[in-house]
Amino acid sequence: MGCTVAVPMRPAPRAAESACSSLHFVFLPGTFEVGFGIVGTPLKYGLASEIPSITAYSIPYNRSRDYGESLTEGANMTVNHIASQAATCPDQRFILGGFSKGASVMHRVDLPNELKSKVLAINIFGDPDVKSAPSIVNNWPIESPVINNSPRNRTDASQNVISFCNRGDYTCYPGGHDFIPHILYPLDGSVLTAVQFDKMRAGM
Numbered sequence: 001m002g003c004t005v006a007v008p009m010r011p012a013p014r015a016a017e018s019a020c021s022s023l024h025f026v027f028l029p030g031t032f033e034v035g036f037g038i039v040g041t042p043l044k045y046g047l048a049s050e051i052p053s054i055t056a057y058s059i060p061y062n063r064s065r066d067y068g069e070s071l072t073e074g075a076n077m078t079v080n081h082i083a084s085q086a087a088t089c090p091d092q093r094f095i096l097g098g099f100s101k102g103a104s105v106m107h108r109v110d111l112p113n114e115l116k117s118k119v120l121a122i123n124i125f126g127d128p129d130v131k132s133a134p135s136i137v138n139n140w141p142i143e144s145p146v147i148n149n150s151p152r153n154r155t156d157a158s159q160n161v162i163s164f165c166n167r168g169d170y171t172c173y174p175g176g177h178d179f180i181p182h183i184l185y186p187l188d189g190s191v192l193t194a195v196q197f198d199k200m201r202a203g204m
Helices: 037-050 069-088 101-107 190-201
Strands: 023-028 055-058 093-099 119-125 161-164
Touching: 023 037, 023 069, 023 101, 037 055, 037 093, 037 190, 069 093, 069 101, 093 101, 093 190, 101 119, 119 190, 161 190
Parallel strands: 023 055, 023 093, 093 119, 119 161
Antiparallel strands: none
16 A cells, blocks of 8 residues: 655745846837737847846736827826836836837826836837827936937937837827838837847846
């Protein structure tokens, strides 16, 4: 007759506990986009190739054409996610990003100062508020924002917000009316520039 021996089992870690990376990428995609979208997806993979331990999360806000309540909803969801991560992983730092409608949401993310200090960098692509809401275009959920609006020309470590706007992009370029420039950010070097900027801001 065989016998069995009871072996004490270590409890499985909760999902949040197992995801305590040193760096966490949070992205807000544009209208109708799925997952991380056309900009967030290559940015996520680019960061993962340079910073292998990084984790990533796409905010599942309402990505319809509604630019009213959905902006506030997305902003609140972003605040709640960052606050939850910070409570579970107090040493974690954040890189934030947004494309198109997601950029508009980012301006409305109202983080308390203790969370703003945990944000290392913000990457923005095709920001509609440059034209539609200039009064809030300098609102950023980061401590002492230093903004670079021409990051493909040059970036340095003193900056912590980079905002890309292609010539002719109907959402952000003065007098711009074209859709094609708005979807070229994954192909024109903007994402690669953002990856290197984030790596620099993370001290890697």
